[in-house]
Amino acid sequence: MPFMSMQAVKSDSGSTPSQSTVGKPVRVLPPEVVNRIAAGEVVERPASVVKELVENALDARASRVDIFAGAGGRTLRIADNGSGMTREDALLAFQNHATSKLNDSYDLDAIHTLGFRGEALASVSAVAKVTCLTRTVQDATGTKVVFDPQQGRVGEVSDTGCAVGTVMEVTELFYNTPARLKFLKRPQTELGHLEEMVEYLALSHPGVRFTLTVSDKQVLKTSGSGTLKIAVGEVLNLKKDLERLLPVKQEDPDAGYTMVGFASAPDLLKSSKRWLYLFVNGRAVRCPVLAKAVLSAYESLMPHGKFPVGVLFFNLPLDEVDVNVHPAKREVRYVSGNAVFSFVKHAIQQTLSNHGHDTFRAGMLEGGNWSAPASTDGDAVQLSAAMVPPGSAGSGMGGFSPGTYSSSGLSGGSQGGYVRRPDSGASDAAMAFYQPMTIDGDTAASSEAPKAGFRVVGQLFNTYILLETPQGLMVVDQHIASERTFFEALKQNTFAETPDRQTLLASEPLVVTPTQAALLRENGERFEALGFTYELQSTDGSGDLVVLTGVPLIYEGREPDGMFESLLVQLEETGEMTLDLDHLIATLACHSAVRAGDGLTTEEMHRVIEDWLGCTLPWTCPHGRPIAHTIQTQDLNRLFHRPGLPVNAFG
Numbered sequence: 014m015p016f017m018s019m020q021a022v023k024s025d026s027g028s029t030p031s032q033s034t035v036g037k038p039v040r041v042l043p044p045e046v047v048n049r050i051a052a053g054e055v056v057e058r059p060a061s062v063v064k065e066l067v068e069n070a071l072d073a074r075a076s077r078v079d080i081f082a083g084a085g086g087r088t089l090r091i092a093d094n095g096s097g098m099t100r101e102d103a104l105l106a107f108q109n110h111a112t113s114k115l116n117d118s119y120d121l122d123a124i125h126t127l128g129f130r131g132e133a134l135a136s137v138s139a140v141a142k143v144t145c146l147t148r149t150v151q152d153a154t155g156t157k158v159v160f161d162p163q164q165g166r167v168g169e170v171s172d173t174g175c176a177v178g179t180v181m182e183v184t185e186l187f188y189n190t191p192a193r194l195k196f197l198k199r200p201q202t203e204l205g206h207l208e209e210m211v212e213y214l215a216l217s218h219p220g221v222r223f224t225l226t227v228s229d230k231q232v233l234k235t236s237g238s239g240t241l242k243i244a245v246g247e248v249l250n251l252k253k254d255l256e257r258l259l260p261v262k263q264e265d266p267d268a269g270y271t272m273v274g275f276a277s278a279p280d281l282l283k284s285s286k287r288w289l290y291l292f293v294n295g296r297a298v299r300c301p302v303l304a305k306a307v308l309s310a311y312e313s314l315m316p317h318g319k320f321p322v323g324v325l326f327f328n329l330p331l332d333e334v335d336v337n338v339h340p341a342k343r344e345v346r347y348v349s350g351n352a353v354f355s356f357v358k359h360a361i362q363q364t365l366s367n368h369g370h371d372t373f374r375a376g377m378l379e380g381g382n383w384s385a386p387a388s389t390d391g392d393a394v395q396l397s398a399a400m401v402p403p404g405s406a407g408s409g410m411g412g413f414s415p416g417t418y419s420s421s422g423l424s425g426g427s428q429g430g431y432v433r434r435p436d437s438g439a440s441d442a443a444m445a446f447y448q449p450m451t452i453d454g455d456t457a458a459s460s461e462a463p464k465a466g467f468r469v470v471g472q473l474f475n476t477y478i479l480l481e482t483p484q485g486l487m488v489v490d491q492h493i494a495s496e497r498t499f500f501e502a503l504k505q506n507t508f509a510e511t512p513d514r515q516t517l518l519a520s521e522p523l524v525v526t527p528t529q530a531a532l533l534r535e536n537g538e539r540f541e542a543l544g545f546t547y548e549l550q551s552t553d554g555s556g557d558l559v560v561l562t563g564v565p566l567i568y569e570g571r572e573p574d575g576m577f578e579s580l581l582v583q584l585e586e587t588g589e590m591t592l593d594l595d596h597l598i599a600t601l602a603c604h605s606a607v608r609a610g611d612g613l614t615t616e617e618m619h620r621v622i623e624d625w626l627g628c629t630l631p632w633t634c635p636h637g638r639p640i641a642h643t644i645q646t647q648d649l650n651r652l653f654h655r656p657g658l659p660v661n662a663f664g
Contacts, residue, residue, distance in 0.1 A: 043165075056136050058197060059086025059186060060206040065133035066091045066181045067214050073097070075178065076237060077222045078214075083229075085200025086207050087186040094178040097149040100156040100170070106145070107160055107167055109135045137183060138162060140190050146173055146180040162189060208232060209287070212248050213297035216290055216324050219244035245275055245324050249288070257281040259368040261325060263360035268352060269330040272360040276307070277322035279314040279365070279632040280639070288322040293334060295326065298345050303327060306354045310361035313500070313595060314630060316637035327357060366629045469618050476609040478618050485646040491613065493634040494625035495606035500635045501628050503598050506566070513566040514544050522550065522558040523574060525581070530557035532584055539584075545577055599635035 056062055063080060066089075070078050073095030081090040098106060137143055138160040148155030155175035161168030187194040197203055204227055215223040215235050222237030235247045242260075246252040258275040265271075291303045303325070311321050335346040347353050470479040473488070480487040506513055525533065533540070533549055540547065544565030550558040564573040607613070607621060625631055625640065633639055650657060 056140055057193075058206060059089065059203050060210040062089055062137050062141070062183055062186065063091065063207055064210050064214070065137060066183075067093075067211070069133055070095050070179065071214070071218055071221065073179065075221060078224075080211060080223070080225045082204060082207055082225070082227045085197070086203040087184070089183040089186070090180065091183075092178065092180040094176065097152075097178050098147045098156070099149055099152065103145055103147050103156050103158050104167060104170065106134050107138055107143075107158065134181075139165075140193070141186040141188065142184045144182040146175045146182075148175050148177050150177050210297075213290060213292075215248050216241075216244055217292050217295055217297060217326070241273075241324070242275065249322070249324075251322070254281055258322065259364050261360060261364045263356070263363060265356055268356065269333070270353070270356045271328045272325060272357060273328075274325035275323065276325065276361055276364055278368075279311065279321070279630070281322055282315060282319040283322060284318065284320070286320050288320065290324045292326045293345050294328050294331065294336070296336060296345075298336075300345060302347065302350050302354050303357055306357035307361055310358045310365065313599065313635040314365070314633050314637060316633075319637070325357075327353070329353070467622070469615060469622065472613055472618060475612045478613070478622060480622065482643065484643050485649060486644045487641050488644070489622065489625070489641045490609070490638075491607050491611070491618070491621055492609045493638055493640045495621055496602050496634045497628050497631060497640060498621075498624045499602035499605050500599055501630070503602055504595070514546065514563040515566045516563050517561055520561045521574070522560050523578065525557050525559050527557065529581055529585060530559070532581070533559060536584060540580070543580070545573075545580070547577075595635070602635060 056065070059082065063082075067078055067080065070091065070093035073093065075093035075095035077094045079090075079092045081092075082088070134143070134145075139162060142162060143160045145158040145160075146155055147158075154172045157169070157171045157173040157175075158167055159169035160166075187197070198206075208225060208227070211223060211225045211233055215221070215233065219235070219241045220237055220239040221235075223233065223235045224231060225233040233248065235244055238244065242255060242258070245258065246255050251258070257278045257280065259278055261272055261274045261276050263272045286304065286308075289304060289307060291298065291300050291307075293300060293303070307321065307323055307325065315321065329347075333348045467487075468481040470481050470486075472491075473479055476491060478489045478491050478494075480489060530549060533547065537547075544563070545561065546563035548560045548562055550560060561573065561577060564577075607617075613621065631640065646658065
C-alpha cells in the first residue's frame with residue numbers, strides 16, 4: 014500500500030478516526046473518573062499503596078508500623094501508633110487535596126514531610142475498598158470510616174474501640190480497574206517490590222520499629238533502635254558483615270550538602286544494584302545522578318558485573334531540589350546536578366581512601382599482633398606491620414617527598430628493591446618507581462628488620478607470593494599487587510596540583526582556528542595545571558599554529574596531541590576542561606608492574622608486599638580483580654585432622 018496521509022485513511026463509516034470526537038462539547042469529568050485517573054499516577058502496584066500509607070503514618074510521628082500483606086499484595090493492612098485522627102479529620106482525609114501538611118503556597122518551596130498533596134488516601138480509595146480505624150489520645154472512642162468507591166464518597170461512619178493511632182485496611186486492590194489489574198506481575202514479584210519498599214522505609218527511619226508479615230510469615234523486623242548501622246544489619250541481613258560497611262560522613266557547608274550513611278568495602282560486592290539504597294532529604298528516590306556518582310567512585314575497585322552495598326542519605330537545601338516532579342514523588346530534580354554528582358563521588362572516594370588502608374590491615378591482623386623471628390638471609394623475611402609507604406629518591410617522576418602518606422593516595426614515588434624486566438614496555442617515567450629507595454641521600458636497606466606482622470614464606474609458580482599471617486596462609490598475586498601500587502603512585506602524581514611534566518624538544522605544530530588561538534592565549538594557566546605547556550605561532554593566512562613544549566609525564570613515549578586537541582574542543586564548546594586519565598594510568602600501571610612469571614628474590618617479594626600494603630585502596634587492581642586470598646588456619650588444620658597449632662607455631 015503506497016504512503017497516504019491520515020486524511021485519506023477512512024473508517025468503515027467513511028469518516029476519519031478523528032471525526033468521532035469532532036463537535037462534542039467540553040465537559041467536566043465526574044469525581045469518580047477524576048479520582049481513578051489520579052490514582053493511576055499515584056497507585057501503580059501494591060508497593061505504591063504501602064508507600065503512601067506508611068509515609069502518612071511516619072508523618073503522624075509513629076514509632077511502630079506493622080504491615081500485613083496477602084493475596085499477592087491486593088490485601089493490605091497498615092497499623093501504626095501515631096497521633097491518629099479525629100472523626101472530622103478522618104472524613105476529610107478521604108477527600109482530594111485535603112492535607113495537614115501545607116498551610117500556603119510558600120510551603121511548597123520547603124517541603125519537609127513525606128507526603129503533602131492530600132492525594133494518597135483519595136487515590137487508594139478510588140481503586141480499592143478501604144476501611145480506616147483511628148483514634149487520638151484525647152478521644153475515648155475511635156472512629157471507623159468505610160469508603161464506598163462506587164459512590165465516590167464515605168459510605169459508613171461509626172464509633173469503634175481501637176488503640177491510639179491508625180489502622181488502614183485495603184482489600185480488592187484494582188477491582189474496578191481491570192486494565193491495571195491485568196498488568197500486575199506475578200504475586201511473588203509484586204510482593205518482592207512491596208518488601209523492597211518497606212526496606213527503604215525502615216532504613217530511612219531507624220528509630221521506628223517495623224514489621225512486615227506476608228501471608229502469615231514475618232519477613233522483616235527492625236528493633237527501632239535509632240541506630241542506622243543496626244537497622245542496616247536487620248534490614249539487609251548483613252549482621253555478620255557490618256564491619257565491612259564503611260561509615261560515610263561528608264559535608265560542604267558552603268553548598269549546604271551533607272552525606273551520611275554506609276558504603277561497603279570493595280570486598281563486599283553484590284551482583285545487583287538493588288543493594289544500593291539512596292535517599293534525598295530522607296526520601297527514598299530513583300536518582301540516576303546519585304547512583305552514577307557512587308558507582309563512579311568504585312570504578313577501579315569492582316570487577317565487571319559487581320556492585321557495592323550502600324545505604325546513603327544525601328541532604329541539601331530544600332530549595333535546591335524539586336520533589337514534585339512526579340505525583341508518586343519517586344524522582345527528584347536538582348538545581349545543580351553536576352555539583353551534586355561531584356560532591357557524592359568525592360564523599361565515597363574519601364571514605365574508601367580514609368578507611369581502606371586501616372580496614373584491610375585490621376582484617377589481616379585479626380587475632381592479635383604477632384611477629385616471627387627476623388630473618389634477612391633465608392627464604393623468609395618478616396614484614397613490617399607499620400606498612401611503610403613508598404618513598405622517593407627524586408628520580409624520574411620527581412615531586413615526591415620520602416615516606417609521606419596522605420589519605421588521597423601515595424605520595425612516594427619509589428618502589429625500591431625490585432626491578433621490572435627491560436622488555437616490559439614500561440616508560441622510563443614508570444620505571445623510575447623501581448629504583449632503590451633513598452632517604453636523605455642514603456640508600457635504604459630493603460632488608461631492614463620489620464617491627465611486627467607478616468612473614469614471606471616464598472613464591473609459588475613465579476606468580477604468587479605466599480604470606481604467613483595471623484589468619485592463615487595468604488596468597489598474593491604479585492602482578493596485581495604491584496599494579497595497584499603503580500596505579501596509586503602514578504595517579505597521585507598525575508593529578509597533583511603541579512603534575513610532573515615531560516619537556517618536548519621537537520613537536521609537530523598543530524593548526525588551530527582564530528577562536529581556538531584566542532582561547533589558548535587566555536587559558537595558558539589552566540592547560541599548565543593539567544601538565545600541558547605550548548607556544549603559539551602566527552602564520553600568514555593559513556591560521557595559527559600551536560607547538561606543544563611540555564606534556565604530563567604519564568604521556569612520555571606516547572602521542573599527546575589527541576588529548577590536547579580534545580581538551581581544546583571541550584574548552585571551546587563548554588568552557589570547561591576535564592582530563593580523564595584513569596584508563597591510561599591503569600594501562601600504564603599494568604604494563605609497568607611486576608609480571609606473572611617473574612622470579613623474585615626474597616627482598617623483592619618483601620618490597621612488593623610492603624608497598625602494596627601501603628596503598629590507600631589495597632583490595633583490588635584498577636580493573637577490579639582481587640589481589641589476595643587467605644586460606645584460614647582452621648581450614649588447613651581441618652584438612653589434616655589437626656585440632657590446633659602447637660604453642661611454638663610462630664617461633
